[in-house]
Amino acid sequence: MDDNTVIIGEIKRLLGDRPHLAYVRSFGCQLNVSDGEKLKGLLKKMGYGFTEDESAADLIILNTCAVRENAEDRVFGIVGSMKKLKELKPSLIIGIAGCMTAQSHVAEKIKKSYPQVDFVLGTSAINGLPRLLLDCLNGARFSADIAEYDDFSAEVEQVRESSFKASVPIMFGCNNFCTYCIVPYVRGRERSRRPEDIISEVEGLVRDGYKEIMLLGQNVNSYGNDLGGEMSFPQLLRRLNAIEGDFWIRFMSSHPKDASTELIDAIFDCEKVAKHLHLPVQSGSDEILRRMNRRYTAEKYLSIVDDIYSRDPDFSLTTDIIVGFPDETNEDFEATLAIMERVRYDNIYSFIYSKRTGTKAAEMPDGISEEEKGQRMRRLLEVQRGISTEHYKRFIGRRMRVLADDVSKKREGYVTGKSSEFIIVEFEGDSSLIGQFVEVEVTEAMNWAVIGRRIQK
Ligand code: 5AD
Ligand code: SF4
Numbered sequence: 383m384d385d386n387t388v389i390i391g392e393i394k395r396l397l398g399d400r401p402h403l404a405y406v407r408s409f410g411c412q413l414n415v416s417d418g419e420k421l422k423g424l425l426k427k428m429g430y431g432f433t434e435d436e437s438a439a440d441l442i443i444l445n446t447c448a449v450r451e452n453a454e455d456r457v458f459g460i461v462g463s464m465k466k467l468k469e470l471k472p473s474l475i476i477g478i479a480g481c482m483t484a485q486s487h488v489a490e491k492i493k494k495s496y497p498q499v500d501f502v503l504g505t506s507a508i509n510g511l512p513r514l515l516l517d518c519l520n521g522a523r524f525s526a527d528i529a530e531y532d533d534f535s536a537e538v539e540q541v542r543e544s545s546f547k548a549s550v551p552i553m554f555g556c557n558n559f560c561t562y563c564i565v566p567y568v569r570g571r572e573r574s575r576r577p578e579d580i581i582s583e584v585e586g587l588v589r590d591g592y593k594e595i596m597l598l599g600q601n602v603n604s605y606g607n608d609l610g611g612e613m614s615f616p617q618l619l620r621r622l623n624a625i626e627g628d629f630w631i632r633f634m635s636s637h638p639k640d641a642s643t644e645l646i647d648a649i650f651d652c653e654k655v656a657k658h659l660h661l662p663v664q665s666g667s668d669e670i671l672r673r674m675n676r677r678y679t680a681e682k683y684l685s686i687v688d689d690i691y692s693r694d695p696d697f698s699l700t701t702d703i704i705v706g707f708p709d710e711t712n713e714d715f716e717a718t719l720a721i722m723e724r725v726r727y728d729n730i731y732s733f734i735y736s737k738r739t740g741t742k743a744a745e746m747p748d749g750i751s752e753e754e755k756g757q758r759m760r761r762l763l764e765v766q767r768g769i770s771t772e773h774y775k776r777f778i779g780r781r782m783r784v785l786a787d788d789v790s791k792k793r794e795g796y797v798t799g800k801s802s803e804f805i806i807v808e809f810e811g812d813s814s815l816i817g818q819f820v821e822v823e824v825t826e827a828m829n830w831a832v833i834g835r836r837i838q839k
Contacts, residue, residue, distance in 0.1 A: 386424075389512040393428045396519050404430040405439035409457065410447025412634065413598050414480055416549045417508060418445040421479060422541035424511050432541070437467060441475045441515070443503075448481035448488070448564050450736035457482060461496050468498040475518045479503040479511075484568035487739060493524060501525045505569055506554070508538055546785070546817035547594040548587045552580050552618070556600035558637060560664075561675045561742035562704060562735060565600055574606050577613045581621060588627040593785055593819065595622070597633040603640030616648040623652035628819065630785065630802060632656045635702075638663065639677045641686050650693055658728075658804040659690065662702035666721030667714035670707050673746070680721055687725050696776055698728045698803035705762055706735045706755030708748035715758050719765050726773050728805060730766050734759055767829050774805070774827035782807055782834065784822050786815040798831075806831035 404425045408418030421443055422432065433439050444460060447453045461478070468474050476499050482488045483502040492499050501514040501524065517525045542548055555570040556563075584595055597618075599605060605615040613621070615633075622631055631654050636645070638661055649655050661683075665671055668679045690697050703718060722730065734755050737744050782801040790796035790808050797811035799820065808831055809822045822834035 386509060386512050389516050390424075390428050393512060393516055393519065396516075397429050402430050402440045403433040403438055404441040404443065405433050405436050406443045406445065408445040408480070409453055410449060410481065412549050412596065413551055413554075413600075414445055414447055415543070416540070416551050416598060417480065417505065418443075419540035419542055419549075420508050420538040421445060421511060423539040424508070426541050427539075428512065428515070436464070437470075440471075440473065441477070442467075443477045443479055446478060446480035446482035448485060448568055448738070450733060451738075452736070454482055454488070458496075461492070461499060465496075465498045475500045475515070477501045477503060477511075477514065477518075479505075479508075481505055481564070481568040485564070485740065499524070546592055547596065547787075548592045549596045549598050550580060550583055550587070551575070551598045552602060552615075553599040553605050557604065558601060558677075559675060559742075561673065561746075562707065562738065564738040564741060567740055569600070572601075572604060572608055574609050576609075577606075577618060577621070580618065581625075584622050585625055588625055588629050592629060593817065594630045594632060597622075597631065599633075599635070601635060601637040601640060602633050603636050603642070603645060614644065616642070616644040619645075619648040619652055619655055623648075623654045630654060630656050632658070632804075634660050636661055638683050638686060643689065646686070646689055646693070656802045656804065657694070658698040658700070658802065660700045660702075660804075661686065663718075663721060663725075664702060664704050665707065665710075665714065666717035666719070667710070668717075670710055670714045670717075673743075674704075674707060675742070680717065683721070684724065698805065699725060700729045700731070700804065701725070701727050703730055703732045703762065704735050705732060705759045706750055708735070708743055708746040708750075710735075710750060710758075719762065722762075722765060722769060726769050727766070728770065728773060728803065730762075732759065732762055732766075770829040771827075774829060774832055777803075777805065777824045777832050778827055780824050781837065782822050782824060782832075784809070784820050784834075786811065786818055786820050788816060789813050807834050808832075809834045809836050811836055 406418055406422050408415045444457055446457045464476055478492055478499055484504050489502055492502060500518045503511055503514060514525050553572055553574040555572045556566045557572045559566050602615050606613045663683055664674055666680050784799040784801050784807045786797050786799040788798055790798045795810055796808045797815050798808045801807050807822055821837040823837055824832045824834045826833040
């Protein structure tokens with residue numbers, strides 16, 4: 383960091399007294415959003431202010447996602463349209479950060495076809511931002527830092543988007559190599575943060591009044607495997623639960639192959655851990671799961687679900703599902719619908735398979751047409767709508783604790799929030815409730831949210 387302090391001082395001197403504005407936009411998962419908050423943290427130190435308006439910006443950073451092709455296409459579209467901005471304001475600096483840049487063919491494409499881009503910054507090179515910016519301010523046309531995994535990035539101070547919900551990355555990278563997934567290639571192997579760093583960050587956030595702490599990792603269940611058994615994820619949950627204060631702990635994502643009884647025990651034992659588990663199943667077909675290299679069967683997955691339901695039959699589960707994996711047959715797809723019916727998820731995040739260059743699945747033959755994949759997706763969503771419509775009724779008459787998030791965009795005079803179960807709850811109220819816990823009695827259920835009545839204490 384010493385090195386950066388000098389560079390940041392130099393940048394401040396170059397920027398002078400005129401206010402400089404940065405537009406930072408993050409795409410994709412919450413880990414990426416968290417990286418975006420760190421980029422902002424560094425920019426703030428350099429003296430930048432922030433704007434939501436690209437045309438007012440002196441610096442634009444697009445913090446990109448590479449998980450699916452449509453996310454990449456969107457970024458290319460946006461970068462293309464920024465050519466005009468640069469013509470109007472030649473001093474504008476444009477940088478691309480995040481997962482897209484870690485694929486060499488994409489970095490090459492940016493360099494060749496998008497001359498308006500001044501620099502690219504890799505996912506693990508957040509601390510390289512000051513150096514790149516200084517080069518650009520000194521007139522360099524294209525620079526890149528997609529270098530080494532830089533674990534110190536973990537400790538960069540963030541400019542947080544919310545004053546009551548905070549994400550805390552607990553680990554970086556992934557060792558699982560699911561055959562469809564680009565993440566292990568763009569984010570490298572698993573690296574866990576030190577438990578004491580995580581604990582003191584969460585203590586600080588709680589002191590600052592944060593009400594929801596979201597622990598992030600590609601597979602939080604393997605937290606600590608690289609720390610020599612010092613602390614496992616369930617142990618970390620218990621330790622964080624012991625921090626004094628009124629707040630919730632959430633976490634994401636949890637690989638079913640590593641979802642242990644200790645994890646489920648911790649969720650049920652710890653009163654601050656939200657009563658919701660996101661457990662990505664991806665497919666209900668054993669053959670597809672095998673070809674995805676998920677390392678569990680539908681039966682093993684269901685044994686975890688049954689363990690949870692035996693403790694609380696109303697427990698809330700959500701999942702990720704991929705439709706149209708290479709050569710997915712109709713029977714495979716039906717098996718996915720069957721597991722959805724069996725588990726009765728409160729919500730699913732479903733994606734049409736997207737071929738990612740460099741992954742194993744990209745080499746697999748795929749005879750399924752895009753049209754067929756689209757039809758399956760529509761059917762899947764329809765089935766889930768039916769499940770949610772029925773399943774949400776179990777909340778009617780129940781009291782829920784809700785963290786109010788925002789004013790409702792759908793109902794005048796209503797506020798929206800999430801319950802501990804990760805269910806959207808809307809109730810009458812005004813913006814003064816935002817960021818607070820509110821007790822609500824559920825009066826009505828829909829397939830995407832429930833409506834409730836605020837209980838005055
Ligand atoms: N195509 C479609 N969906 C994908 N995901 C990851 N890689 C791909 C891909 N190539 C989905 C998985 C994962 C979620 C974050 O994104 O369902 O759990
Ligand atoms: Fe990708 Fe699988 Fe790792 Fe999740 S666990 S990031 S899907 S490789």
